[in-house]
Each structure stands twice: as structure tokens, then as C-alpha cells.
Amino acid sequence: MLKISKKADYALMALQHIASVQFGDITPGRVVNTKEIAEEYNIPLELLAKVLQVLSKNGLIESHNGPKGGYLLARSAGQITIAQILESIEGPLGITDCSHEKEGEFCMQRDHCNIRTPLLKVQDSIAQLLNNMTLEDMLGGTPLITIQSPSAQGVER
Amino acid sequence: MLKISKKADYALMALQHIASVQFGDITPGRVVNTKEIAEEYNIPLELLAKVLQVLSKNGLIESHNGPKGGYLLARSAGQITIAQILESIEGPLGITDCSHEKEGEFCMQRDHCNIRTPLLKVQDSIAQLLNNMTLEDMLGGTPLITIQSPSAQGVER
DNA sequence: ATGATCTCCGATCAATATGGTCGGACTAAG
DNA sequence: CTTAGTCCGACCATATTGATCGGAGATCAT
Structure with a gap:
């Protein structure tokens, strides 16, 4: 129960990867494209693309088109919360149906x-x-991904 | 996101109702049947029946068959946690697919x-x-239901 | 300037899970 | 013994999710 969708899973993986590349010590500021992420984590390419589109549309990442293009974090990793990511993909948090009832609509059991x-x-x-987790x-928290680079140049946060 | 199913909603409502009747001051120990709950909260009768079956099967409530039959809490309200109720209906808690991986099965992204x-x-x-909420x-937390018929015990509304 | 390639983008289709429904089996009261 | 009322298990329709396809736009190489 309370399982989050695969798309949300993929979004988290992708953002974590982008962040680790962008703020890492190996190739800081590098743009990362969809294909790279999809292959690294065995995610269906086209589905991941769609997920990244949504994240871009919601202002979490910036898209750069054309060859050598790709995605970039829109702001620092510390400014992006897990809640923002999940809500971008799955919509607003709501345990129950009546969580966000607009004025005038009530569930059948409301009274x-x-x-x-x-x-x-x-x-x-x-x-x-x-909201408190970024x-x-x-x-x-976890060992960062290690891109095949022989000179293990300590990767830290 | 993270929405719990309607069935789980119904389960919570039903158990809350049963508990409030059983441990209330009006008719303590009274057995309550499916129809009563369904009408009180506008829940599809047959669906609620199925939910209660599962709860019974999982040992949260006891079923009494025949006329004047119905359901009864299997133990005190303080001994039944929200987690137990939800897990009875929706299965074990698992944010991700890999939460309960058995030995030998890995998700495609695991490595x-x-x-x-x-x-x-x-x-x-x-x-x-x-687990800490019962x-x-x-x-x-909420005002108890008030049955509006002090004289007749039976059909109302 | 122009072609070609690589990227992101929007609409479409299949699979799964949920919500809801039906008829049968059992129990106990009258 | 009859009969009404209850729980019980299997079935179908719908909605959400997972996955896919072809097209539009932009950048780099020539």
C-alpha cells in the first residue's frame, strides 16, 4: 500500500543522477541527456523522456535542445524537496479523496x-x-554512482 | 499521490463505527451488521461486505452469522492500529517495488x-x-456518530 | 547558408489495479 | 421444519498507470 508510481521512481533516480553529475567533482556543470540516464538505470527510454518533460514543465529542471543538449537542475539540490518531485509527477499529496475538495463538492460520506x-x-x-527531505x-545518504573513471577522485557532496 | 484506496477508506469508517457502538455508552456490546454501516455512510452494500470479509479473515473483527448477526471488534480499540487496518486491505506497506524483495529477485535498476x-x-x-495511531x-479525535432514534432500535431514516 | 543529425515534445495504445456487482451457502430464529 | 436474514466467494466494468510511436525544433558540421 501507499506505493508510489514507477514514473515517480524514475523521476527520483533521474534527478539524483543529474544532481550528482552537476554538483560532483568530475564534470561539474555537465549537461546530461535522457539516453545516458536510461541506459545507466535500465529505464525505458521513451517513458523516462516523458517524465523529464513533466519535470521540466514544472520548473524543476531546465531543458537544452539540439545536439549536445540535455537537462540541468533548475536550482541547487538543497532547494529541491522530495515532495516537490513527487507532486510534479503524481499530483498533489492526498491520502483521501476529500483532501482537496473544492467549495461545493462533497464526497458521499461527508456528512x-x-x-x-x-x-x-x-x-x-x-x-x-x-517537505523536509531534499x-x-x-x-x-547513499554511495554515489561511479562513472568508469580509473582515477577515483573522491566523490563527495 | 499516495492516495489510499476507497476500500481502505470504507474499512476505516466501518471499524470506527463498530468501535463507537461497541464501546459507546448507548448500546455497549451491540452487534452491528453490514447494512447498518452501508446506509449510515452511503457505502455500496456489497462492496462494504467484501471489505468486512477481509477484515474478518485477518482477525481484526469477528463475524456472527444468522439473523441478529453482524460484526464485533476482535480486540479493544486501543489494540488495533491504523497500519494493521490498511495492511489488511491493501497489503503490506511498500513505498517502492523493491521494499520486500525476496532473496534472488531484483528490480532492473537495483545494481x-x-x-x-x-x-x-x-x-x-x-x-x-x-503503527503508533490506533x-x-x-x-x-472526532465527534462520535449519534444515532437519532432513542426509542426504536432498528430501521431509521 | 544549408543539410543532417540529435534532441525534446505531444498524442496514442496496451496492461494492470481498482471499484463495483451478482448469485450461492450458511446460521439461527420462529 | 420453514423461512428470513446473514456472511461468503467468484465475476465483470471502469479508471489509472505503464509503455510506445511518430513528429517538431534546435544545434553543430560542412
Whole structure:
């Protein structure tokens, strides 16, 4: 339960990769294209492309067209939260259907609903959790990808 | 994103209702049947029935067959956690596909995966949150349902 | 300047999971 | 023994997700 979609998974992997390349010590500032990521992580190329499109559209990354083109983080890794990434792909956080009810629309159970308040509390807790975690935290937490470079030039955050 | 299924919603509503009846001051220990819950909360009868079957099968509630039959909480409200309820309906908690990988099966991205560890951390936090919240907490948080028929115990509305 | 190639982009199709429904089996009261 | 009421298990329709295809735009090499 509460499984996030594959697309969201791919988005996280891709952004982590872009961040590690862009802010790494090997080739800082390098532009990275879709194909590179897809091959590195065995992600279907076209699907990943679509995911990156959405991230670009939502202002998380910048796209550069043409040969030698690719993607670039729109802001620093510390300024991109997990919540922002997931919401870009899967839409706003909502444990229940009635989380974002507009004025005038109610779920069929609303009038006698007994679980709305406590569930919203749970939702807030999760939101807080995801908002306090950034891409930078992900870089530090796990061993970074290591591109085949014989001179292992210490990769750190 | 991270939306829980309707069935899980219904399960929570039903259990909250059963608990509030069983441990309430009006008719303590009363058995409550599917129809009563379905009508009270406008839930499709047959679907709710299926949900309750699963809860019964998983040992959260006890079923009593025949006329005057119905369901009863298997243990006290304080001993039933939200996590147990949700997992009964939607299966074990798993943010990612690789959360419960058996020995020998790996996702296609596993060898270079860079997000597994941090995501598992997030998952643990959510699990802790859901495990620390019980049905009893839900009873206290919201105004209890009020059956509007002090005289007749039976058909209303 | 121009061609060609490489990139991103939008619309389309299949697979899975969910929401919802139907008829049968059992139990216990009258 | 009859009968009404309950739980139970298998079935179908729909919606969301996963994956795919061809086209438009931009940059570099000639």
C-alpha cells in the first residue's frame, strides 16, 4: 500500500543522477541527456523522456535542445524537496479523496464521515516529512554512482 | 499521490463505527451488521461486505452469522492500529517495488539504484506513524456518530 | 547558408489495479 | 421444519498507470 508510481521512481533516480553529475567533482556543470540516464538505470527510454518533460514543465529542471543538449537542475539540490518531485509527477499529496475538495463538492460520506480529521492529521505528518527531505539529503545518504573513471577522485557532496 | 484506496477508506469508517457502538455508552456490546454501516455512510452494500470479509479473515473483527448477526471488534480499540487496518486491505506497506524483495529477485535498476536507501528511510517513518495511531485515537479525535432514534432500535431514516 | 543529425515534445495504445456487482451457502430464529 | 436474514466467494466494468510511436525544433558540421 501507499506505493508510489514507477514514473515517480524514475523521476527520483533521474534527478539524483543529474544532481550528482552537476554538483560532483568530475564534470561539474555537465549537461546530461535522457539516453545516458536510461541506459545507466535500465529505464525505458521513451517513458523516462516523458517524465523529464513533466519535470521540466514544472520548473524543476531546465531543458537544452539540439545536439549536445540535455537537462540541468533548475536550482541547487538543497532547494529541491522530495515532495516537490513527487507532486510534479503524481499530483498533489492526498491520502483521501476529500483532501482537496473544492467549495461545493462533497464526497458521499461527508456528512457522517468520522475519519476525515484524523486522516488529514496523518497526511500533514507525511507532507512535513517529504517537505523536509531534499535531493541533497539523497546524495549524501547513499554511495554515489561511479562513472568508469580509473582515477577515483573522491566523490563527495 | 499516495492516495489510499476507497476500500481502505470504507474499512476505516466501518471499524470506527463498530468501535463507537461497541464501546459507546448507548448500546455497549451491540452487534452491528453490514447494512447498518452501508446506509449510515452511503457505502455500496456489497462492496462494504467484501471489505468486512477481509477484515474478518485477518482477525481484526469477528463475524456472527444468522439473523441478529453482524460484526464485533476482535480486540479493544486501543489494540488495533491504523497500519494493521490498511495492511489488511491493501497489503503490506511498500513505498517502492523493491521494499520486500525476496532473496534472488531484483528490480532492473537495483545494481545502480541510488534512491533505495533514502526511500526506505521515508517508508520507515511512515510505518512508525501508522503503527503508533490506533482506532481509539480516532474515536477521541472526532465527534462520535449519534444515532437519532432513542426509542426504536432498528430501521431509521 | 544549408543539410543532417540529435534532441525534446505531444498524442496514442496496451496492461494492470481498482471499484463495483451478482448469485450461492450458511446460521439461527420462529 | 420453514423461512428470513446473514456472511461468503467468484465475476465483470471502469479508471489509472505503464509503455510506445511518430513528429517538431534546435544545434553543430560542412
